[in-house]
Amino acid sequence: MATNFTIQARHLVNQLRLELAGDFDASSAMQLLYRLRHHCAEDRPIVVDTGALNRIETLGLNLFRYCLGQLQHEVERLFFTGKKADLLRNAWPLSRRPGLLPPSAWTGETMRSE
Numbered sequence: 001m002a003t004n005f006t007i008q009a010r011h012l013v014n015q016l017r018l019e020l021a022g023d024f025d026a027s028s029a030m031q032l033l034y035r036l037r038h039h040c041a042e043d044r045p046i047v048v049d050t051g052a053l054n055r056i057e058t059l060g061l062n063l064f065r066y067c068l069g070q071l072q073h074e075v076e077r078l079f080f081t082g083k084k085a086d087l088l089r090n091a092w093p094l095s096r097r098p099g100l101l102p103p104s105a106w107t108g109e110t111m112r113s114e
Contacts, residue, residue: 032064
């Protein structure tokens with residue numbers, strides 16, 4: 001279990017941004033999947049920022065891939081950005097991958113943080 005993994009949720013005017021930090025392992029994958037499922041009920045885009053991720057373990061990535069479930073149908077509202085964005089984004093099936101955003105695309109006015 002990566003004790004240094006965190007997910008900071010920033011509620012912006014036009015989107016929700018989930019900022020990942022630390023090491024991404026199996027426990028981290030489950031935390032991210034839970035947060036994505038929870039926030040998919042909201043009717044706005046979700047941007048997952050991987051800019052502060054240090055290391056992505058193979059087990060965490062594989063667990064993330066195999067537990068996507070219904071999230072595979074939410075790709076129109078999911079976007080990844082940051083230095084490790086491709087690794088998480090590529091966990092989706094090739095035919096239905098979320099978008100990839102440059103860091104400048106996710107600026108916005110912060111409403112509140114969790």
